[in-house]
Amino acid sequence: MISKKWLKLIHSLQVKKYRKLHQAFLVEGAKSVQELLSSDYQITVLFTTQEFYNENIRLLSRQSFELQILTQEELEKTGVFQSNNACLAVVVSKPNLPLSVTSNEYALILDEIKDPGNLGTxxxxxxxxGITKIICSESTTDFYNPKVIAASMGSFTRVQLYYCNLHEYLQHTANLQVYGAYLNGIDVHTVSFASSGLIVMGNESQGISQALEPLIKQKIHIPRYGGAESLNVGIATAVICDNLRRAVGND
Amino acid sequence: MISKKWLKLIHSLQVKKYRKLHQAFLVEGAKSVQELLSSDYQITVLFTTQEFYNENIRLLSRQSFELQILTQEELEKTGVFQSNNACLAVVVSKPNLPLSVTSNEYALILDEIKDPGNLGTxxxxxxxxGITKIICSESTTDFYNPKVIAASMGSFTRVQLYYCNLHEYLQHTANLQVYGAYLNGIDVHTVSFASSGLIVMGNESQGISQALEPLIKQKIHIPRYGGAESLNVGIATAVICDNLRRAVGND
Known part of the structure; x- marks a missing residue:
C-alpha cells in the first residue's frame, strides 16, 4: 500500500505552486513512463502494477529509484487520470534555463497558450x-501540468521549454527570421522560409498579443477554402510546421 | 423557470439512444447557436439568457420556435457544459441519408473515430x-453527441455526415481515387493528388481496419522529422487536407 507521505506529495503535485516548491512533477501511463525511462529525467519514485513491471524489467533497470508495486485499483485512486492502469512516476523537474536558437534550426514561440491539452499537443x-526548443510567455500554461505531460504522449522528454518575457527575448533575436501566425499575412503555401527562424503562435482566442506585433518580421496565414472561422492553435501549428519542413527540411 | 418536461428531454439527449428516439440533439453556447440560427436546421426550443437574447434579436427572428429566457445559473444547471453562459437549443436532427461524391470534389472517410473531440475537430x-461531406463507419462516434457539436465550433452546420458500412460504400466508388493515411506509403508532400477523391482516416489507436486495406488505392503518409511516434488523427487530417488543397485547390 502507498504511504501517506507519498500520497500527500502526489496530490500536491497536481498544483503548480507545489510542483515549483518540490521541483517535481508527475508522469502517468505506460507510454509516457516508457519514454521517461529512456530519457535523462531523474525519477524519484515509481509506482507500477506487477504487469507493467514484468513487461518492462530491462527498461526499469536503467536508472535507480524507489519502486513500489501497486494494484491497478490503488494506482487509479492515486493519480490524476482514472484510466491509468500501468504506472505513475514522481520525477525531478528541470530548471528553467534560457534556450538560444542557432543559425541552422527552428524554434516555436508560444504567446499565452492557456489550455494544457493544446500545449501538450x-x-x-x-x-x-524535429523542433526541440519552445520558448513560452510566462502566462503560458505550465509544462509540468499532468495534462500537458499526458497530451505530449512522451514527447516532453525530447522537447525543451523555456518560460520568459517574450518581448525581451524577441528583442535579442536580430539574426533570426521571426514568423507569426495570423489570419492575414503571406499564404503559408507560398512563404520562402529562411534556413532558420522562430515561429510565433498566439493565444487560443486573442492570437498574438499586440505588444509583440512590432517584433514579428513576417506575418503568415493558413489559407482557408471553406466556412470555418478559425483553426485550433494545435492544428495551426501542425500545418505551419508541415509547410516549413516541406520547404526547408530538417538537417 | 424551465419545466420538468424540457429538463427531462434535455437530459435524455445526452444519450445516443434518446437522440435517435426523439430525433433531436442539443446545441450549446453562443458561437454554436449563432451558426445554428444561420443554418437550415430546425430549432424546437431555445433557452437563452436575457443578454444573449438582446444581442441576437435579429438572428433570433429568422426562425419561429419556442423561446424561454433563463438566468445564467439555470442555463448552466440545464446543459452538458458548465461554462455555457449564453444559450441552449433543442434541434431536430437530420436523417442519415447517403452522400455521393461527385467527380470534382473530395470527401473524408472516417473509420472508427471514437473520441467525440476528435470527430468535432x-x-x-x-x-x-472546403470539404462538406464525411462518410463514417457505423462504429464512429455519433455526430450529434454534444461534445462533437461543441468541438466543431459551428462547422456542424456546414458539413454533412453519413454513417454506413464503409466496406460496401468503398466498393461502389470505382471512379474515385481513394487515399488512405498510414505510417508508410507515399510522402504526402510528393503525392500527385487527383482532381477528386476520398481520404480515409483510421481509428485513433488501430489506424485503418485491415478489412478496408484492399480498397485503399493509394497509401499516403506524413513525413516525420523528429522523435514522436505518431500524430493525433485530427492533426493528421489537417496536414493531409492542407497538402491536398495546396495541390488541387478548391474549385
Whole structure:
C-alpha cells in the first residue's frame, strides 16, 4: 500500500505552486513512463502494477529509484487520470534555463497558450517535426501540468521549454527570421522560409498579443477554402510546421 | 423557470439512444447557436439568457420556435457544459441519408473515430478546407453527441455526415481515387493528388481496419522529422487536407 507521505506529495503535485516548491512533477501511463525511462529525467519514485513491471524489467533497470508495486485499483485512486492502469512516476523537474536558437534550426514561440491539452499537443507536433526548443510567455500554461505531460504522449522528454518575457527575448533575436501566425499575412503555401527562424503562435482566442506585433518580421496565414472561422492553435501549428519542413527540411 | 418536461428531454439527449428516439440533439453556447440560427436546421426550443437574447434579436427572428429566457445559473444547471453562459437549443436532427461524391470534389472517410473531440475537430478542419461531406463507419462516434457539436465550433452546420458500412460504400466508388493515411506509403508532400477523391482516416489507436486495406488505392503518409511516434488523427487530417488543397485547390 502507498504511504501517506507519498500520497500527500502526489496530490500536491497536481498544483503548480507545489510542483515549483518540490521541483517535481508527475508522469502517468505506460507510454509516457516508457519514454521517461529512456530519457535523462531523474525519477524519484515509481509506482507500477506487477504487469507493467514484468513487461518492462530491462527498461526499469536503467536508472535507480524507489519502486513500489501497486494494484491497478490503488494506482487509479492515486493519480490524476482514472484510466491509468500501468504506472505513475514522481520525477525531478528541470530548471528553467534560457534556450538560444542557432543559425541552422527552428524554434516555436508560444504567446499565452492557456489550455494544457493544446500545449501538450504542440509539444508532440514539435517533436514530430524535429523542433526541440519552445520558448513560452510566462502566462503560458505550465509544462509540468499532468495534462500537458499526458497530451505530449512522451514527447516532453525530447522537447525543451523555456518560460520568459517574450518581448525581451524577441528583442535579442536580430539574426533570426521571426514568423507569426495570423489570419492575414503571406499564404503559408507560398512563404520562402529562411534556413532558420522562430515561429510565433498566439493565444487560443486573442492570437498574438499586440505588444509583440512590432517584433514579428513576417506575418503568415493558413489559407482557408471553406466556412470555418478559425483553426485550433494545435492544428495551426501542425500545418505551419508541415509547410516549413516541406520547404526547408530538417538537417 | 424551465419545466420538468424540457429538463427531462434535455437530459435524455445526452444519450445516443434518446437522440435517435426523439430525433433531436442539443446545441450549446453562443458561437454554436449563432451558426445554428444561420443554418437550415430546425430549432424546437431555445433557452437563452436575457443578454444573449438582446444581442441576437435579429438572428433570433429568422426562425419561429419556442423561446424561454433563463438566468445564467439555470442555463448552466440545464446543459452538458458548465461554462455555457449564453444559450441552449433543442434541434431536430437530420436523417442519415447517403452522400455521393461527385467527380470534382473530395470527401473524408472516417473509420472508427471514437473520441467525440476528435470527430468535432475533424468536422471543423473539413469545413476550413472546403470539404462538406464525411462518410463514417457505423462504429464512429455519433455526430450529434454534444461534445462533437461543441468541438466543431459551428462547422456542424456546414458539413454533412453519413454513417454506413464503409466496406460496401468503398466498393461502389470505382471512379474515385481513394487515399488512405498510414505510417508508410507515399510522402504526402510528393503525392500527385487527383482532381477528386476520398481520404480515409483510421481509428485513433488501430489506424485503418485491415478489412478496408484492399480498397485503399493509394497509401499516403506524413513525413516525420523528429522523435514522436505518431500524430493525433485530427492533426493528421489537417496536414493531409492542407497538402491536398495546396495541390488541387478548391474549385
Amino acid at each position: 504542440i509539444i508532440r507536433i514539435a517533436d514530430w517535426y | 475533424i468536422i471543423r478542419i473539413a469545413d476550413w478546407y
